[in-house]
Amino acid sequence: MGKIKLNVLGLSYSQTQTGAYALVLSEENGDRRIPIIIGGVEAQSIAIQLEELDPPRPLTHDLFKSFAEAFAVNVVEVNIYKLEEGIFYAELICEKGSTRIRIDSRTSDAVAIALRFKCPIFTTDEIIEKAGIVLSIEGEAQEPEITATMSDVELEDKSESGEFSTYSISQLKELLNETIRNEDYEKASLIRDELDKREK
Secondary structure, three states, X not given: OOEEEEEEEEEXXXXXXXXXXXXXXXXXXXXXXXXXXXXXXXXHHHHHHHHOOOOOOOOHHHHHHHHHHHOOOEEEEEEEEEEEOOEEEEXXXXXXOOEEEEEEEEHHHHHHHHHHHOOXXXXXHHHHHHHOEOOOOOOOOOOOOOOOOHHHHHOHHHHHOOOOOOOOHHXXXXXXXXXXXXXXXXXXXXXXXXXXXXXX
């Protein structure tokens, strides 16, 4: 059974489940994408890592990483190995010295952890054949718009209205620090986007 490497393409609102998100994984050497429905908490944890934000207190997946490192355990790989009745099954491949251990995981948690350990994510030919979609060049109306981060999707309308356009760069930096302290990561991500735009 061939292994196919996947990259995290982004997050978007789920068009099938209210309050959920679609985590979109893309085939590294191909044009197929796998959308996986995940919850808001996991989506936020993935978005924070994609945005390289530094939360003031560790989130659950950060705690997992610190705990693993404290006991010299390294996550070397994530495998999405089964798709059954619309549910993806994943496992963490962990190493401690010469010992290799497989730990069962929800796919959303596995991806959040993979991003923190900077380890590869794999799936099988069978799963990508069954669940993979190919978006046309124009993009298909029924497919979710792919975005770099959750905040881009959640706050798209605010961004277009230029919510932060009247702030100076120093005010934006101060506001960014405040939103991170308050753990309002979606807003922090939007402010960072505005800063990046100004500094280009």
